[in-house]
Amino acid sequence: MNWRKLFKPSSRYSVSTLVAVGVVIGVVGYFAMQQTLHATSTDEFCMTCHSNHSLKDEVLASAHGNNRAGVVVQCQQCHIAQEPFNYLVKKIVVSKDIWGYLTIDGFNTQEWLEANRKEQADLALAYLKRIDSSTCQNCHNQVTQEAPEAMKTMAARMHAANYKKEPDQRRTCVDCHKGVAHPYPKG
Ligand code: HEC
Ligand code: HEC
Ligand code: HEC
Ligand code: HEC
Structure with a gap:
């Protein structure tokens, strides 16, 4: 050569x-x-680090794991934007969690989760706000369109009023809906 x-x-x-x-x-x-x-985006993957946290049980007890449709929504379907670019960005952020996993004292314990629930919930919410709750919208697309018959009048009215506003004035799903899969801490 x-x-x-x-x-x-x-x-x-x-x-x-x-x-x-x-x-x-x-x-x-x-x-x-x-x-x-x-x-790497199955629930099992997420639970390798969160194995002692009640997160999966919480999903199973919520409308997102216990519903008439028999659907169990996966962690990543809510937490990771499905658009390739956002997906990659979030994955890189998650890879930082390896550092956290190794360095945060007592991370994988239920006590740690309860003690830090509010802070962690707000981090998760901040991400969802940044992506305009796009993960929620992937499944609940009817919310931004004409409401189906089955939707409660009050819900249909709230959604319609919100989507009549200018895009920058609108609220995103998680501004109004907190605790859809895990108990959102009060206060
Ligand atoms: C390598 C270990 C590890 C894996 C795998 C992992 N996590 Fe985490 N996760 C952590 C650590 C550590 C924290 C705390 C981060 C901090 O506050 O510094 C965390 C925090 C979180 C938070 C709250 C904070 C935030 O930034 O939103 C969410 C939501 C979350 N993880 C979801 C997931 C999902 C969904 C998966 C699967 C796609 C997953 N995790 C996989 C270690 C991991
Ligand atoms: C993979 C699909 C999927 C994703 C992603 C998803 N949902 Fe849902 N959602 C469902 C299903 C299925 C139900 C149960 C419907 C039923 O009981 O008929 C539901 C029910 C709900 C309900 C009514 C029950 C309740 O808890 O009050 C709300 C509100 C809701 N979802 C909001 C959200 C928000 C906010 C997000 C994003 C953080 C989200 N959903 C992400 C599929 C999904
Ligand atoms: C301005 C506040 C607001 C925003 C923004 C909002 N919702 Fe709602 N939503 C409500 C209210 C109020 C209800 C009725 C009470 C309830 O069920 O929680 C409702 C009900 C629902 C329901 C149950 C509807 C049914 O069948 O009765 C779903 C699913 C839902 N919202 C999903 C979403 C999704 C997804 C988004 C983002 C695209 C969203 N919402 C944005 C206020 C809002
Ligand atoms: C239906 C959507 C949905 C599913 C499914 C879901 N999450 Fe969440 N998760 C959220 C939202 C929204 C928050 C922000 C706080 C809140 O509103 O409760 C959150 C918060 C969190 C937090 C921060 C602590 C807390 O309790 O608020 C962690 C960690 C987390 N999720 C991990 C997971 C893991 C792991 C799975 C899978 C076993 C999962 N999530 C499944 C929507 C979801």
């Missing part, structure tokens, strides 16, 4: 061919990474 040749501009392939190959590799790499990220 002649190393010098490797770094010389290719005479055999045109620049555009090399660029095209680069793009293909980039796209394939991107999707491969998406696959890996999705594999």
